[in-house]
Amino acid sequence: MTHDVIVIGGGSAGCVLANRLSADPRRSVLLLEAGPDFATTAGTPADIKDATYAPYTYDWGYRSVPDAFGNEVPVPRGRVIGGSSAVNVCVAMRARPSDHDAWAAAAGPAWGYAQMLPLYQEMEHYPYGEEKYHGLGGPYRMTLGAPADLGRHAVAAQQAGARLGHPEVADFNAPGAPGFARTPLSAADGIRLSTAIGYLNPVRDRPNLRVRGETLVDRVLFRGTRARGVRLATGEEIPARHVVLSAGAYNSPAIALRSGIGDRGDLTALGIGVVADLPGVGRNLTEHPAYWNVHAAKPPEAEARSVFGSVLSVATGPDEPDFDVQILPSAAVPAGSLPEQFVPRAEHHPTGWDMVFFVSCVQPRSRGSVRLSSPDPEAAPVIDLGLYTAADDAERVADGVRLARRLARTRPLADLLADERVPGPDISDRELADTVRRAPAHYNHGSATMRMGRPGDPTAVVDADGTVRGVEGLTVADASVFPAMPRVATNVPAIVVAERIASVLRERLAPRD
Structure with a gap:
């Protein structure tokens, strides 16, 4: 079966995309998550359902390279449905208007605060504060x-x-x-409200949406410069009309590099064929x-x-x-x-x-930077936090x-x-x-490793809509595309990025009748 859309990564952004893109029953969506998929809140283990910080239970186990003093530090990232929204401290901070000013300057006016405010209001249920700034009835409950x-x-x-x-x-x-x-906070009554709980679980019964846990993606497959699907670490290939990378600031660039998208010299040194020469992939890591x-x-x-x-x-x-x-x-x-x-x-x-x-x-x-040590999808990326x-x-x-x-x-x-x-x-x-x-x-806020930018920006990897430059059929939607680091905890900004890019994809990816 050829899916209309494959979303790689069932984390903070991926669950949003799965919900929004599968809203049209004519569009088939496959969500792939490397960690376990707990399909209901009742079936979710207590250590990630409880609104406490337990990042090492369902974690990728990444560590940074040593700094000038020989210090390595853990780089916790959720390897579980819901991603890091399932293991973080539940802080629910919006990017500030000043952050959106910086995003608009770098990537275009669609990312300005006035333009993004309706998306914040649509995503949230927040019965506090002034109505002109907040929304009720959205899938992301904040307390x-x-x-x-x-x-x-x-x-x-x-x-x-x-x-x-x-x-x-x-x-x-x-x-x-x-x-x-x-x-x-993205928590209520002692229960963590990850995007898996808020966005994904309520729509799991859609016949056009499939979720696969414990599924590690190796790379995006191309026919020329058009994405045609994905290859899993097991060797299984799954065809798709469009692929969305939502694997986060460390794994999205790693998958892109294994797929042949990145700096030509680095790819050639690893024996990876070049699909698109984009030196910005994995660069600009901000924490x-x-x-x-x-x-x-x-x-x-x-x-x-x-x-x-x-x-x-x-x-x-x-x-x-x-x-x-x-x-x-x-x-x-x-x-x-x-x-x-x-x-x-x-x-x-x-x-x-x-x-x-x-x-x-x-x-x-x-x-800092994110690089590959080898093309092996089981190998951890080389993370230099800088x-x-x-x-x-x-x-x-x-x-x-x-x-x-x-x-x-x-x-x-x-x-x-x-x-x-x-x-x-x-x-x-x-x-x-x-x-x-x-x-x-x-702060566990790795960002901007596949940053978006205006035409002519040599460090940008994606355009203002998350489209990867130099290829077709591939979009990135997660914290890796932040054009500049927001001055807040990054979970809500990652979610609103996914909301906006999902709205663009809904218009562009016409469902098949």
């Missing part, structure tokens, strides 16, 4: 926890922020000045660098419902049009419950509880840690904390930038 859900320590952090001049923001996902806001600033916390009266339920957004650069640093203050959590690589266990912990300030530079200048290759990024993360330290010294939060554990009181503010460089961490 906003009550202040009591944050826990006493996170509430005190917001009160300390107000004393330092950082205003409360009622609606993070509406335009406006930055400040302290409760974090919108939000981060640091875990940890304080021993006095025990809470009760554990909070939300670990990271609020966010402080600040501008540290004098020329920033919007914020460039985010600080997520955690609730007080039992010592040892957070990732040991970033929050080390203490043999003699002073309180038995920790509070973390997760600090990130959300407008980094550093760039963290802190631009020195300013470490300085801005350090600025965020300095602010976190000021919050920790400000009442009422100061009354709830004991000693700083990471980096510790022996590290002065002047030493923070170097300390940050030597302890690389990130």
